[in-house]
Amino acid sequence: MPKNEALKKVLIIGSGPIIIGQAAEFDYAGTQSCKAIREEGIECVLVNSNPATIMTDPGIADKVYLEPLTAEALAAVIERERPDGMLAGFGGQTGLNLAMELEQAGVLRKYGVRLLGVNMDSIRRAEDRNEFRQLMMEIGEPIPRSVIATSLDECTAFVREAGYPVIIRPAYTLGGTGGGIATNDGELRLLAERGMENSAIGQILLEESVAGWKEIEYEVMRDGKDNCITVCGMENFDPVGVHTGDSIVIAPIQTLRDAEYQMLRDAALRIIRSLEIEGGCNVQFALDPDTGAYIVIEVNPRVSRSSALASKAAGYPIAKLAAKIALGYSLDELKNYVTGETSACCEPTLDYCVVKFPKWPFDKFKTASRKLGTQMKATGEVMSISRTFESALLKAITSLEIRLDGMRAPHIMSMTDEELLAKIDFRDDERIFAIAEAMRRGRARNGTSPPFTREAIYEQTKVDRWFLSKVDRIVKMEKTLAENAINADILYEAEELGFTDNEILALSNVPREVLTDIRVYNDIFPVYKVVDTCGGEFEAVTPYYYSCFDTEDESRISEERKILVVGSGPIRIGQGIEFDYCCVQGVWAIKDLGYEAIIINNNPETVSTDFDTSDKLYFEALHIDDVMNVIKKERPEGVILQFGGQTSLNLAEALSRRGIRILGTSFASIDLAEDRQKFNELLTSLGIPTPAGRSVTDRDAAFGAVQALGYPLVVRPSYVIGGRAMQVVYSDAELMEYLDEAVSLGVDHPVLIDRYIEGKEIEVDAIADGTDILIPGIMEHVERTGVHSGDSISVYPPHSIGTDVERILTDYTERIVKALGVVGLVNIQYAYDGRDDHVIEVNPRSS
């Protein structure tokens, strides 16, 4: 069934701004679908309001409308463009909801626009709780006991029958907004009322809880001929009860027998068939580990965060193929993009283990509840690939940039038994580290006395015993490293389990030189293997690699001149998709100049980790060990750090010390810009004003600074991105509170205290080549100074500052850029108090 020739022009709905539960994965999906459509010679029109995306770049779609994602705006675009078809399944929940609205408003009918890939009935039946339950019952799929409610009375009546706990899920929301688990009347009232408010139609679902069951997901695809495949099965580390976006997820499924695997696969296929989806779909199941019974939890009739993960985990580009299917192709007419030869109608087989670990924003929001439940709280995620689960898990933890080199979290290791048990019970973002500590204590006490026996930990957490045994294997290795003189065998074993150098050094207490000697003498370095969808059965043409400790190295090193781009890691507050945008742009420019562009990154949601983007992709942690291993292997001419935000910039010092050539702004310049003291001196010597300020490492110094500077003051920790916990303080009491609660003050964590300048905040972005400087933009903030630039409304061009002020800004910028020796991008933030421009901050990188 070849493509539908009637389609000459297709409209794609993007997903708009990044919100929790809807992040970079839709840029990836949208970009892929645009590519897939244009490959067919079909005109592609994109509507999206988010400028920090690759898909809105010139050259991805034929036409881009940067418009608000409302039915009204879309109707206007449709009227103007008259597309033949519309793809709504690539813009997350936003896209589907808009399609529903446009359909209901009669817009699609009026202009003869065909909805491609998913039809109204499918959306309704998958999204409307009642219709979904009806459908599951029709096709004989088990679902939990439940009731649809629009009032509190209906809820209490249900609970009287089914008992607590119950799960509350609002209809038509994303990321489970407003949902939760109620264990008593008070929680029920709170959650039910909030849920009804959050639901677009004031409707919630109350259902019996299957908390503690295994949570299993399948990514399924179906074409117009009713051919179906599963791309990837995934198993959650956390049992049912934690939103899958907040769960550690493992691919492929680890603890199901084939019969169980096939039982759920069959169910997933029955479901996608009953919904008549042409494209991709995500199905979530709960499986009772004691009986093998299962229920269907949820279905997403579109590409999702999980499909981005599955695409990268399996090497199978779901969005691209879903777009082709929506255009009319069938799976068996399409080729597997990784092998280039074999059919897309196959089920990828993995010969490695993948771990996805969520990235939470709790470091930025100190007062937020860290408890995890049915409402997603993670802003992003990392993925890691290895040949063992232990190694994949440790690589993922290293990728998170949470200041941990392994599973030993000091503040958890210092807890009392009671605190530790309470921590595990509470089920927050750090639970896996608490579990590891429980294992540690269990081992220290010979694993026989409760509460830290493996079985007791299982009973408390219901995390599958297989996962627990793997955590235990890591803990055992910690002990081995601590208790034995390190030798080649122990080092290899530790590396094979994913231990970082820092962790090995900390545990074994040997000097780094000794470790290096053992490593070099015995040649203990990782090798790189290819992600190929087929377990080596067919030759792969895609250059998609991961590291592991094994014998054969598959990375083919070319004779080309190469440049390595270091990516930006997981999406977090203050470091979003914009850095991925920069990395991808950088990769394209490098290719255009005739170099081989190599990227290293660990975020599965992004375009940069699409194996189509660079000449070579290394899916790795952005830890110095991992980056150096890639550099050692590839020997690039240089490394570019300025696109990956603070993540890549933080590597500047370590790489520079190892003699690696950093292309663009040098480490010395970066350091100068980031070191408060040195930078202030530089500005003083240039005669450029900056708010008086100090860097302090203890309380006395902090109050000394107050004496010298006077209130109001801006306080913030140094060397972090996104102005974590930046605050304006007006009194001693406020300063005390800040130092107590918001930061951990110390020699390694100085706090910057600056005089607060009330006025306008202005940002200047510039690019310099060492000689010339171009200033493409001056942006004025609507909010006054003190509000972080990332939280301010920016206006471009500036509207209320005069040309004299602009001239001063230009002059200052030029002088700073020259003095710093910036080569590449720089962002400078100024405060204008009505008399002069004061430099607040300089970021020698993309921003």
Next chain:
Amino acid sequence: MEGMIYLEGGALYRGMGFGASRTNVGELVFNTSMTGYQGILTDPSYKGQIINMTYPLIGNYGVSDIDWQSEFIHAFGLVTRDISFRPSNRCSVMTINDWLAGQGVPGVYYVDTRAIAKRIRKEGTVKCVISTEGIPRETAARLLSETNLRCDYMREAGTKDVQHFPGGGKRVAILDFGIKRNIITSMTNRDCDVFLFPYDSEPERIMAVRPDGLFLSNGPGDPQEATRGIETTRAFLGKLPIFGICMGHQVLALAVGGSTYKLKFGHRGANHGVRDLETDRSVITSQNHSYAVEAAGVERQGMIVTHVNLNDGTVEGMRHRELPIFSVQYHPEGSPGPNDSEYLFDRFLSLMEGGRNDA
């Protein structure tokens, strides 16, 4: 325990040993299934073969009482990247280590199974020594050269006596070249009255139970070695509805006068796409075969190729132009693998009820 595999040509992979302390010589093949090692190891079609699993973590869910595809492990050895000594599944009754030890089968782990699979892809399936006894390389080399691999294991992999699995429906006679249990279950679940016959049974002996249909099972080895099975099958052409799976499919091809050939490294896994040319639909299949049917040969003998492999175009299924005879190369019974093709058992049932073959 040390473990090693030594390949014809001299390649040696050293790792850790598990299971039985033993040395075996067999044909090294790879399987890409991510689940179902218990079904794979007990599939009689693997008799004489050493299986390199491409999925690196084997033994996660242990060994159960219910996932056996025959009475014991037929494979000569198992090669994996890592094994679980602490499995987790409600059905698990022992570890894979204990299981292999009890069954007298050697296993090797901690070797680069991906490198091994790629070698087989490039060089083809290869003669191989697996040992957990710490034998020197020279001993392995000598063993390898002294051993001639057999390709007639179908003569002993199946039943020796007639077995009866009673049912109230259609009576099926199975010619057993080394059948997987779930094929029998797939028939008995459809209320079939099943008689299992040794592969070399005389046609008269089979006719004596007055079957409604003849089924040709899967099994190990080169189908051309199954001479008596081929002759028996030939005797039933035009007399009974016939359905063949895997070796049964190849035996059918040979019985009608077609030919088979050996693939470079075969198909072993649970993820191959197969297109049904008659319905223009495709399914994901479970596969385990070294040999394939040559299309032109069977087409000259009144057969129609009905299914092809989407990756390499090899014959995956065929039927007779007029007679109620059909077969597939892949495994509709799954175990392990997808259940997408279970409908073929219904088709066989409908043929026995006098239905049309092209329906």
